[in-house]
Amino acid sequence: MHIEYILGLISFFTSVLAGVIGFGGGMLLIAILPIFLNPSLIIPIHGITQLASNSSRMLFSLKNVQWSLLPKFLAGSIIGVCIFGLLLSNITTEYVPFFIGLYIILNLWSKRFSKFIKKYENYYFIGLLQTGLGLIVGATGPLSLTVLTKELSSKDEIIATSSMFMTISHLAKIPVFMAIGVSLSGHLNLLVFMVIGSVLGSFIGTRLRLVANNDKLILAIKILLSIMAVKMLFTIISLLVPFE
Structure with a gap:
């Protein structure tokens, strides 16, 4: 089976x-792509x-x-792209997942912690981090x-609303990768x-969500976010303190 069909189904x-x-x-997609793609193509193809x-x-x-949240997130995203775009080749992000995971669990x-961080937590800063770090680590939507x-x-x-935020974050990647000379014309x-697989998947997923129980799904989101965050923490801890 051609790689296009495989990755189309996975998408x-x-x-x-x-x-x-x-x-x-x-x-999940960014974890699978290294099996099929050259490392230099993973973040650009994942982003599109x-x-x-x-x-x-x-x-x-x-x-x-919730469109009222758009201006703040967009402003932060623009700043994030400028900062992290300039630092793209000079920044180490090895331990970023640890801090994202810790933030999610505590928040x-x-x-x-939630009461404390609320004083400083705003959509300007969330936009800056989510979009800026997205240039480097790919999937930052949980922020x-x-x-x-x-x-x-x-x-x-x-x-x-999260989908709207992530649309902005992924759109912001395109001019950055064009500026550093990434070409996808051969792919x-x-x-x-x-793209077709992703759009069809969104359609089916949205229809399934619309009939799901509101309270149960929100609780499921919190639990799954927490599991993902714990995995982030243990991945970094295992690098620092190898288990024998």
């Missing part, structure tokens, strides 16, 4: 997952595929997007999803299959 299933629970698809996945998921839930389950899960009470508003067939 479809990861997009269904993201359509239902709002995250996870991008992280996830742009298709998130923008289509947003369009399928357009009435649920979701510690009332004291904003963590905040949205605390502030919004509807699963559809949470996931639709257009692959991109077409992956």
Whole structure:
């Protein structure tokens, strides 16, 4: 089977997952891509595929997007692209997943930390981090999803608004990668299959989410975010303290 068909199917299933629970698809996809692609192609192809996945998921839930949050996130994203774009080849991000994981765990389950961080937590800063770090580590959607899960009470508003944020984050990657000379002209067939798979997956995932129980799905999002965060923590800890 051609790689285009394989990655098209994988894009479809990861997009269904993201359509239902709002995250996870991008992280799963970026974990799979190294099996099939040259390292230099992973972040650009992942970015375009996830742009298709998130923008289509947003369009399928357009009435649920909280547009009032857009200006702050967009302003932070522009600053993040400028800062991290300049540092792209000179920054080490080896331990970034540890701090993202710790932030998610504490923000979701510690009332004291949540109350403390709320004084400094805003969508300008979330936009800066999510979009800026996305240039380097790929899937950073849980950063904003963590905040949205605390502030919004509807699963559809949470996931639709998170999709809008991620659409901005992935759009911002395109001029940066063009500026540093990344060319995907030889991989257009692959991109077409992956984009089609992502859009179809968003459609199916959104339909499944619309019939899901609101409270149960929000709790599931929190639990799955926490599992992902714990995995991030232990991955970095195992690098620092190898277990024999």
